[in-house]
Amino acid sequence: MPAFAQGKLEAQYEATLAGIPVGRGAWNIEISEDQFSASAVGGTAGLLKTFASGSGAGASQGRVVNGALVSSSYSASTTTSKKTEAIRMVLNNGTIKDFAIEPEPPVDPDRIPITEAHKRGVFDPMTGSMLRVPGTADPLSPEACRASAAVFDGRMRYDLKLDFKRMETVKAEKGYHGPVVVCAIYFSPVAGYIPDRPVIKYLTAARNMEIAFAPVLGTRILVPFRMVIPTPLGTAMLEATQFITTATPPHVAKTN
Numbered sequence: 001m002p003a004f005a006q007g008k009l010e011a012q013y014e015a016t017l018a019g020i021p022v023g024r025g026a027w028n029i030e031i032s033e034d035q036f037s038a039s040a041v042g043g044t045a046g047l048l049k050t051f052a053s054g055s056g057a058g059a060s061q062g063r064v065v066n067g068a069l070v071s072s073s074y075s076a077s078t079t080t081s082k083k084t085e086a087i088r089m090v091l092n093n094g095t096i097k098d099f100a101i102e103p104e105p106p107v108d109p110d111r112i113p114i115t116e117a118h119k120r121g122v123f124d125p126m127t128g129s130m131l132r133v134p135g136t137a138d139p140l141s142p143e144a145c146r147a148s149a150a151v152f153d154g155r156m157r158y159d160l161k162l163d164f165k166r167m168e169t170v171k172a173e174k175g176y177h178g179p180v181v182v183c184a185i186y187f188s189p190v191a192g193y194i195p196d197r198p199v200i201k202y203l204t205a206a207r208n209m210e211i212a213f214a215p216v217l218g219t220r221i222l223v224p225f226r227m228v229i230p231t232p233l234g235t236a237m238l239e240a241t242q243f244i245t246t247a248t249p250p251h252v253a254k255t256n
Contacts, residue, residue: 006248007218018234021046037061054080060126074124087154114192122152131222139220145183156192175244180212218247
């Protein structure tokens with residue numbers, strides 16, 4: 001029986017709006033035979049910093065089961081000049097066992113309530129963005145975009161659906177140079193949101209958002225290399241400037 005694949009990623013991203021740098025971040029992922037961990041940090045940069053300084057961090061960890069990532073915990077925090085907010089979640093095989101937002105947000109009667117059913121069969125937002133491509137063929141193929149994810153982020157439950165757009169070649173300033181698979185992405189809110197919010201209406205109606213996925217070497221996991229969201233203020237883009245990925249050699253089993 002072959003050992004399950006293992007690999008890691010050290011990536012750095014730049015966020016731009018209409019071509020102007022507005023943020024920077026880093027994402028580190030480690031996938032071993034039986035467990036994984038992923039952590040990200042980021043903050044506002046460039047011109048945006050003079051108007052509103054903000055930073056955030058997130059982390060997800062769990063087990064690797066038959067090559068699939070099964071998250072057991074997720075945490076995220078955001079800090080602006082006005083407030084700091086922390087979200088924590090505990091999961092068991094895709095069911096939310098416990099979650100908390102601190103400080104606790106005020107109850108809004110317009111928010112569609114989260115039910116117990118909404119907490120089953122879900123991913124946290126970080127694990128939900130890491131695509132596992134089953135099978136033995138090259139994971140970088142149109143097949144990779146035949147995916148959808150039910151996501152719960154501690155506040156909102158939404159569905160993400162992918163659709164194949166094209167294959168492309170990318171070159172990070174440092175690290176990866178090679179093919180990516182570009183998928184269209186569609187957002188459908190399910191619960192925990194306020195229907196009248198303009199951003200919700202905008203994202204739900206958007207038909208031109210896309211994500212380019214690149215491989216974590218040594219695994220069948222693809223992660224976002226670039227994300228493009230057209231907005232009324234211009235195109236918002238998050239793109240890897242560094243994408244260094246290495247395969248970890250599997251442990252050699254001792255033979256009697």
